[in-house]
Amino acid sequence: MTPVVSAQNLGLTFKTNDGDVVALSDVNLTINKGEFVSFIGPSGCGKTTFLRTIADLERPTSGKLTINGQTPEVARKARAYGYVFQAPALYPWRTVEKNVALPLEIMGYGAGQQAERVKRTMDLVNLSGFEKKYPWQLSGGMQQRASIARALSFDADLLLMDEPFGALDEIVRDHLNSELLKLWDRTGKTICFVTHSIPEAVYLSTKIVVMSPRPGRVTDVIESDLPKERPLDIRETPEFLAIAARVRDGLRAGHSYEEVV
């Protein structure tokens, strides 16, 4: 197994006017090539901070983090990851294909290569035929698929996804979840996926990382033995429900019901 992300005793404390905020404390985690890893936990437990640290958008204050055996900075410069945000963040004045091509433009790909890669990734996310549309002409689910295509366009092996489907209704979300699994299967990417939803985490993942806040830490890492082939009705099977129950127990154990003022 090849480790893609390796965190050892990783900590990150933000200095604020109200004092220190420990966003991550003593995180130990290995994510291997081809895994689909979900991060689940209540608001403020450090899920986004962990993804941003992998992406070299935040610097750890203690411990060690490597991406493909290198520092996050080297990995970022080598374009080791694509990042999908909670909101699609597409430019409204650019067509969908021009949005998907943006990273390729920035990286200096020629027109031919841009066209070929845009076509390939638009196919992968089932958006062929919508190249010339503007983002506002697409549904929310289609916009999010376009932002996934943009993150995939330069073919990074690691995909970081921060609650990409959180704002979508349940039926669309189900559909995108099963599409994402097929895409993962076809491409062999390593995926780190932040969610608040237990069914979403269990349905998608090979590994589920349960986190808890104050300080943000990992409280459980659950390896899923569900088959790779996952029709949506797998969510009603005893095996699925058993993993969901363990995630729920982990969340309860780390949850404080105190009011935060």
Ligand SMILES: Nc1ncnc2c1ncn2[C@@H]1O[C@H](COP(=O)(O)OP(=O)(O)OP(=O)(O)O)[C@@H](O)[C@H]1O
């Ligand atoms: N730039 C920052 N400066 C100060 N504190 C920050 C900063 N970014 C995050 N935090 C704090 O760090 C903690 C972890 O935040 P983070 O956004 O990683 O949590 P999260 O689990 O992703 O939450 P959510 O589910 O609400 O997105 C929170 O207490 C947050 O307020």
